Amino acid sequence: MQRIPSKTVERLIVYRRVLASRVEGRSGHVYSHELAGMARVSAVQVRRDLMEAGFSGSPSRGYEVDELLGRIDRILDAPDGMKAVLVGVGNIGRALLSFLAGRGLKIEVVAAFDNDAAKIDRVISGCRVYDMQTLPERSRALGVRIGVIAVPGPQAQAAADALVEAGVTGILNFAPVPLLVRAGVQVEQVDIMRALEKVAHFAKQEKAREV
Amino acid sequence: MQRIPSKTVERLIVYRRVLASRVEGRSGHVYSHELAGMARVSAVQVRRDLMEAGFSGSPSRGYEVDELLGRIDRILDAPDGMKAVLVGVGNIGRALLSFLAGRGLKIEVVAAFDNDAAKIDRVISGCRVYDMQTLPERSRALGVRIGVIAVPGPQAQAAADALVEAGVTGILNFAPVPLLVRAGVQVEQVDIMRALEKVAHFAKQEKAREV
DNA sequence: GTCACGTTGTGATACTATTAACAGTAATCA
């Protein structure tokens, strides 16, 4: 399976989401312009993405939805699911746990870690919190592949080091700190403050419409 | 002032952050490769970004830090600050309020809105929660320019419509729904689930290093 | 059948972003 461009992966995730959530109206088919409308992208972008995904439609009926969903699943997901751990059970960490709990997602948070004695051994949204010290061996024993970092900025790099030591190959980082990891470990930054400052910058030069 | 590329704006935000947080060691100067190391980008990327920002350094001393920070502020921030409102005081919304409260940021959350009677009129992290119905006129009266959407997906588009009606020109959206807004309104998507699924996809094909 | 229509698949093209290459310059030192 060839490598699919990063931006295409992002959109495939959105396509899957909007297809899964739409009322299964009539036929099991969808045209590129319909999918484009739901995902707020152009129709040609959809066709190009599905081409990258190696998927073909019919000029008369469009794309077969179930088959498309199956194909996207096969590209995006690991066949036997993926285990993740959370590092830092604070405001963001708890919000995330409560959000992820319950749903039968392919990505499952199997443990959380913190260094605050008041949190250790508690169970939050069905997920037990363990001592940070035990992260490397416990994560490795569980076969964890993904780490989510939600600790304060100054602790983020150490958390990343512990995760890499545990053998994770993907990190989702909420701390506003650029991480340094060995090659082969994927880091995805979710920088909320940066996003806010960015939108403020571009909003600044826009003119508000009068009532 | 000419338009600065989107990616450059993102990095200017990071440069400002790492410069502000570093221990003011010795001189008030910094070389491109030092800044690059702190921001985890290449040195040439730093030089190009500062060029886009219209800033010059000296070949012998590098860039004057205070002057650079001032220049970045002038580019990124509105001179008289910017007011924002939060829509949806749930898990994410509360985390955000507690995070933003107190600090003397240029972006200030002046009001929150919800449609849950149990939350209306409460004060959370110093921010009062109002009835969703009052959003357009109250936000307009306050001179709000930015809206943060943290309501469930199905309610996100309606929230965006209300914000646009209130005259905001920038929206930070946490709901996993692509928004449709009029031209001139900047939307920044913070799609946490997409980020998680994306990192899982790329982590999947990486090989974990053995102990 | 065949014509018109609306759609897909994709080469070509344009745009955005990153990286390489190097000329220009100030400081240092033999």
Add this chain to the structure above:
DNA sequence: TGATTACTGTTAATAGTATCACAACGTGAC
């Protein structure tokens, strides 16, 4: 002083991404 060094500023080259334009195709109308 002239050679050396380490940096900046910028043009050129490359990579990544999005869009345009259109050939190819299946379907239904007639």
